[in-house]
Amino acid sequence: MKRRPRRSAPATLAALVILAVCVLAAAVSIQLIVGEKPWISYAAVTGWLHGQRWTDQIPAIVGGVAALLGLVLLLAAVLPGRATVLPLRGDLDSGASRRSYRSTLRVAASTVDGVSGAKLKLGGRRVKAVVTTARGNTDGLTDAVRTAVEQRVGQIDPATPPAVKVRLKTSGSAS
Numbered sequence: 001m002k003r004r005p006r007r008s009a010p011a012t013l014a015a016l017v018i019l020a021v022c023v024l025a026a027a028v029s030i031q032l033i034v035g036e037k038p039w040i041s042y043a044a045v046t047g048w049l050h051g052q053r054w055t056d057q058i059p060a061i062v063g064g065v066a067a068l069l070g071l072v073l074l075l076a077a078v079l080p081g082r083a084t085v086l087p088l089r090g091d092l093d094s095g096a097s098r099r100s101y102r103s104t105l106r107v108a109a110s111t112v113d114g115v116s117g118a119k120l121k122l123g124g125r126r127v128k129a130v131v132t133t134a135r136g137n138t139d140g141l142t143d144a145v146r147t148a149v150e151q152r153v154g155q156i157d158p159a160t161p162p163a164v165k166v167r168l169k170t171s172g173s174a175s
Helices: 008-034 042-051 057-078 098-110 141-156
Strands: 085-087 095-097 115-122 126-133 163-170
Touching: 008 057, 085 098, 095 098, 098 115, 098 126, 098 141, 115 141, 126 141, 141 163
Parallel strands: 126 163
Antiparallel strands: 085 095, 115 126
16 A cells, blocks of 8 residues: 655646636626626727737746746646555555654654664655764664664664664763
């Protein structure tokens, strides 16, 4: 199971733009039917558009912006997002959310003796742990954290186990 995020932001943006254009077109059409002066004059818009040439700067800029916006929306629809549920070995539908996976590994790293704080980042096939310690002697601490995180990864048993990278930061003076 690899559940991907929904593309709600690009879809909402496109829907709102289309809705705004449709509301404007409907309002102008109703104003013309009723016989009132429309907000946007059709004759003025078409007259201005007919006066533009393909070699002018405004049509080139508008066309470039429209093409760029279309490309961004197309890429947002086609490219897969980061998986929200990471697949586990075992049942076909077993998985763990990225948030719970990261917090479980962070707890495993922070429970090592001498670690005062831990931050984790999940990559595609990598886990980066940055641990903070107040110890003066940090010999073997990175190995202990790596071992603790790798053991926890082994208990969770993801479909593709990540490589674990640990970086150590010392905070303050040794006591």
